[in-house]
Amino acid sequence: MRTSMKIFQEGDQSRAVCSHCADLVVTTFRRRDVPFSDGSSVAKNILVGVCDVCDTTVSIPAQSTPAISKTRKEATASIEANLPAIYVDVLDYAVHTIDHRASTDFRRVLLSYFLHQAAGDAQLATKLKAMHAKALVRFPEHRGVARRRLSMKVPVRVSEDLQSLATRTELNTTELLKSVVCSIQDDVLTAPKPKLIQALQGLAAISI
Ligand SMILES: [Zn+2]
Structure with a gap:
């Protein structure tokens, strides 16, 4: 089956498990600074899913992975x-x-x-x-x-x-x-x- 390439925007909502709330929560997509996958520094203004209850980043949509991946900056x-x-x-x-x-x-x-x-x-x-x-x-x-x-x-x-x-x-x-x-x-x-x-x-x- 082909996965659809849904693109999320700021303000869109979804659901995810929040480890802080230990519950399935409603999330809202917002732009936050996120560490690069290798932890070297921080990627700015990345779209992430934020828990509506506690404001913790709980999910990173597939569309944001390239932006936080350092490997694409090829030597x-x-x-x-x-x-x-x-x-x-x-x-x-x-x-x-x-x-x-x-x-x-x-x-x-x-x-x-x-x-x-x-x-x-x-x-x-x-x-x-x-x-x-x-x-x-x-x-x-x-x-x-x-x-x-x-x-x-x-x-x-x-x-x-x-x-x-x-x-x-x-x-x-x-x-x-x-x-x-x-x-x-x-x-x-x-x-x-x-x-x-x-x-x-x-x-x-x-x-x-
Ligand atoms: Zn939460």
Whole structure:
């Protein structure tokens, strides 16, 4: 059975067991400061069910849980790679093609998007592994090739996507990113996929 997603507002009433009154009581939803789930500090103005008899907070509606959960404030991780400069050129050209107003920071969003898509799709992961051999043919690396450093802050979950892909493709971060950039080259520049471009343009519009 599907639970309905009822949204409560201040002043709505319900019933709950109040431990202070040791009874089933009428509660009224009010906004109160509530400790975060990890007890680290206090979340302000959270909607809670308050006992009408003794004024104790006796219930927290489901809609208030995200606000008091600290886990959603996800930490960031960094991805570092030292790539032959041509890969960064291709990446920046793709960024410019998607949205000429996008800053180079959109690199981060673009790479994260491709990493996340591939991490959730076994076929794409296999394709990335095969793409690596093509990358080395596409951009031969002679001795002394110019390199550029990529350093990006990404959500922890994206760095986990990268780790799991690295394991599955048996490529390190730098080599994996070469495959990802070549996929971006194919799907954005060489043979643009309209739906993909549309999704990426949407992301560019809301990225800083
Ligand atoms: Zn009470």
